[in-house]
Amino acid sequence: MPKNFIPQDQYFKKAKELGYRARSAFKLEEIQNRFHLLKPGLDILDLGAAPGSWLQYASKIVGPKAMLVGLDLQPIESITKNIKTFVVDIFSEEAVKLIQKHHPKLFPIILSDLAPATSGEKELDHLRSLELNRQVVELSAKFLAPRGTIVLKVFQGSDFTDFIKELKTQFSQVEVYKPKASRDRSFEVYVIARR
Ligand SMILES: C[S@@+](CC[C@H](N)C(=O)[O-])C[C@H]1O[C@@H](n2cnc3c(N)ncnc32)[C@H](O)[C@@H]1O
Incomplete structure (x- = not known):
C-alpha cells in the first residue's frame, strides 16, 4: 500500500467531519x-461548482475580502x-452576462x-468532458x-494529448496532476494551465 494512502471512504468521513459538502x-x-x-484576496470563478465544496475550501484560503x-x-x-452562485449552463450566453x-x-x-453526466462509456464521457473544457477555455479568454x-x-x-497540445498554444505552462483523492480507477486528472 503506498505511503500516505487514504481509503476512499475515509475522505467521505473526513468531509463530513469538516463540514464539506463533497469529498471533492x-x-x-x-x-x-x-x-x-489560491492566495488571500484572490477572486475566483468556479465552473461546475455544485454542491459547493470547492467554494467552501477556496473561500477559507482567499478570505472574506475576495469575491467568489x-x-x-x-x-x-x-x-x-x-x-x-448562479444556476446556469456554462454554454449559455446568460452565463457570460451573469459573470x-x-x-x-x-x-x-x-x-x-x-x-x-457519466454514461459509463469511457470514450463518450471523455469527449463530453473535453467539450466542457473547451468551453472553459473559451470563457477564460x-x-x-x-x-x-x-x-x-x-x-x-x-x-487527451491533442487537448493538452491545444492548451499549450494558449498557456505558457501546462501541467497534469492526479490527486490521491481521485479514485484510482477513475480516469480523471486535473490540468493546471498558467498564462
Ligand atoms: C463533480 S461536480 C462539481 C463538484 C464541486 N467542485 C464541489 O466541490 O462541490 C461537477 C458539476 O458540473 C456540473 N455541470 C456539468 N455540466 C454543466 C454545464 N453545462 N453547466 C454548468 N454546470 C455543469 C454538474 O451539474 C456538477 O454539479
Whole structure:
C-alpha cells in the first residue's frame, strides 16, 4: 500500500467531519498544496461548482475580502456573503452576462471541476468532458486575467494529448496532476494551465 494512502471512504468521513459538502474538496486541497494557486484576496470563478465544496475550501484560503462566483446547472446552497452562485449552463450566453454583471473585473483564477453526466462509456464521457473544457477555455479568454491560472478536470481518453497540445498554444505552462483523492480507477486528472 503506498505511503500516505487514504481509503476512499475515509475522505467521505473526513468531509463530513469538516463540514464539506463533497469529498471533492480534498482534491482541491491537494492541488493547492502542490501548486499554491489560491492566495488571500484572490477572486475566483468556479465552473461546475455544485454542491459547493470547492467554494467552501477556496473561500477559507482567499478570505472574506475576495469575491467568489460559482456557476452550475444545479443550485448551490448559500455559503458566505462573498460567494455568489448562479444556476446556469456554462454554454449559455446568460452565463457570460451573469459573470460580466456580477464581477466586471477579470479573475486571477478560474477553477473547473465540471463533469458531464457519466454514461459509463469511457470514450463518450471523455469527449463530453473535453467539450466542457473547451468551453472553459473559451470563457477564460473573456474572463481570465493576463497572468491568470485555470484548473480543469479532464476525463482522459483518445483526444487527451491533442487537448493538452491545444492548451499549450494558449498557456505558457501546462501541467497534469492526479490527486490521491481521485479514485484510482477513475480516469480523471486535473490540468493546471498558467498564462
Ligand atoms: C463533480 S461536480 C462539481 C463538484 C464541486 N467542485 C464541489 O466541490 O462541490 C461537477 C458539476 O458540473 C456540473 N455541470 C456539468 N455540466 C454543466 C454545464 N453545462 N453547466 C454548468 N454546470 C455543469 C454538474 O451539474 C456538477 O454539479
